[in-house]
Amino acid sequence: MTAIIEVKDLVKVYNGNIRAVDGITFDVAEGEVFGFLGPNGAGKTTTISVLTTLLQLTSGECTVCGYDVVKQPTDVRRSIGLVPQELTVDDDLTGRENMMLQATLYGVEPKVAKERIDELLALVKLEEAADRMVKTYSGGMRKRLELSEGLIHRPRVLFLDEPTLGLDIQTRTTMWQHIRDLKKSSNMTVFLTTHYLEEADSLCDRIGIIDMGKIMAMDTPATLKKSLGGDVISIKIPGEVDYTDVIQSTSGVLSVKKEDSSYRVKVINGETATAPLLQEISKKGGAVTYVSLERPNMDQVFLEYTGRSLRDAEQSGGFDKLAASRQMRRSR
C-alpha cells in the first residue's frame, strides 16, 4: 500500500510558546480510514489545519497525495475535501445552492455537478429538503449537507474534523453509516478526528491516540483494545459444573476468571465473540442466566497510553490548550 498522507516531525507552535503539535510522525495509506483520537486541545484540529493548508507549520514535512502542503498548497487543495468541525453551510441558501456553490469553487463542470448533487443529496437523505433554505435545517441535516459538500469533487482524501460532535445518538449513527458506505463504494482515504472511542472503533482501520501534541499510540482498534485487555463479557451459569475450560477454548477468548457461578471473560471483540461463546456453553449443556458486555471506554484507553484519565486531561493539562485552541479559532 502506498502512503497518501506522510507527516514527518510535524511541529506547530502558536504565539511563540504554545506547542499544539509537538513533533508527530505518521503515514496514512491510500484507501484507509485513519482516525486521530484524543481530548479537546490535543492537537487534532491543528494537524488537520496544517494538512489542509489552512495553517502554516512551524517545522517538519507534510505531503498529501504526493504534494507538499507548504510548497504546493493549490494542488493539495484540489485533491482533498474538508468537512470542518464548525457548521459552515450557508443558512441563506438552499441545500442545493450550497452544493452548487461548492461545486463551482472546486471547478466541477455544472452538468456533472447537477448529477452528482442529486446523487449525493440522495446518499445523505436530503433530497426532500434540497430546495429549502438551510436555516430551516436541523443540526444533523446541516452536518449531512456539510459531508456531501466535501464529496462533490470526488476528493482522493477526505478530512473529517469531529464529524459527529454535538449530534444526537441517532444522527451520529447515521453519519457513521454514511462514512462506512463511502468507504465501501470508493477507494477514498478518510482522515478523521474524534474524541469518541466508539466512533474511532467502529469506523477506523487505524487509530492514532494523540495527547498534548504527541502521538502516544498508533494501531488498529482491535490491537489497541487487545493491549488494554479487550472487552469483558460477564456471564452467569448456575450449577456445579465448571465451564472455564469450555470458555477458554472458544476462539477470540483471551482469559477467563471464575467467581462462584459468574465468569469474567476477556475477549478481543465482545460484539462478535458473545454469540459463539454462548453457543459453545449451551452445546456443553450450560444454561446461561445472565450476560453483559463491558467495553474499554475512552478513559481506559486514554489512561493506558497517557497515564492520566481523559477527564483530568480536559480539566488540567489540556485546559490551557483548549483555551488556546479556542482563542486560535477566534483569531484565525
Added chain:
Amino acid sequence: MMLRETYALFIRELKHWYRAKVQIFMMLIQPIVWLGLFGQAFPIKLPPVALNGAPDYMSYMSVGMLAVTALFTCMFAGMSVVWDRRFGFLNKLRAAPISRGSIPVSRVMAAMVRAVISALLVLLIALLFAHIPGLQGLTVTADFGILNALGILLILMLLATAFAAIFVAISLTIKTQETLFAVINLLNLPLMFASAALFPITGMPDWLQAVAKVNPLTLAVDGMRQLLFAGSEGIYPIGVDILGLLAFSLVLVSLGIVVAMRALKEK
C-alpha cells in the same frame, strides 16, 4: 478560472442581499428619513448660485444623499466578511482550490451593485418627493440626457468601488463585529459632514473646507450636481471630479488588494 469562482461568490452575496428583505428596507428607510425630515425641516434659504446651481436646498441635499447612501452601503459590505469568519465559511473558502483574490473581489463587486441600486432607489424617491404636495424633493433643471444618466452611474460606481474595496479589506483584518462597528462609526459621520454632501463648503471654516475639498464624497456630489442642475458652477470641472474619483478608487483598490492578501495568508 478566477472569473468562475468570483462570479459564484458574487451571486451568493447578492442572494443574501435580496433575500434579506428587512435589510433592504432598513437600508432605504434611513435616506427616506433624512430626505423627509432633515431636508424638509432645515430652513436653509440660499440662492442657486450658492448651491452648485440646485434650485433649492432639498434638491442640493438629495444629491448628497445619493452619495451618502452609496457610502453607507459599502461600509456594511465588510459585515458579511466578519460573519463568514465567525461561521467558518471563510476557512472553507481558504481550503478551496480558488484564487484567494476572488474572496475580496466578489464582495467588492456585490457591494458596488448594492450601493448603486440603493442610490438609484434614493434618487427615485427624491424625484417622487418633488411631486408630493407639501413636500420638497429633487428638481432636475439640467437638460437631462443619456450622457447625464451614464455620468451619474459612473460616478456612483467609482465612489462605491473605492469605499467597498477599502472596507472589505479592513473587515478581513478584523475579527469581531463590534470592532467593525466601531470602525464604521469612527469614519461615517466625519466623511459625511466634512464634504459637500449636505452643506455648501463655502460656509465652512478654512480647515474644514480644505478637508472637504479632497473628500471623495465631495468629488462625487460635485460631479452629479453638474449633471443634474442647469448652470451649476462646480467646485471642480466635472472632468476633474471623475478623474479624481477614478484615481481615488484605483488607490483604494490597490491598497485593498495588499491588505486583503496579507489577511488571507495562512498564519
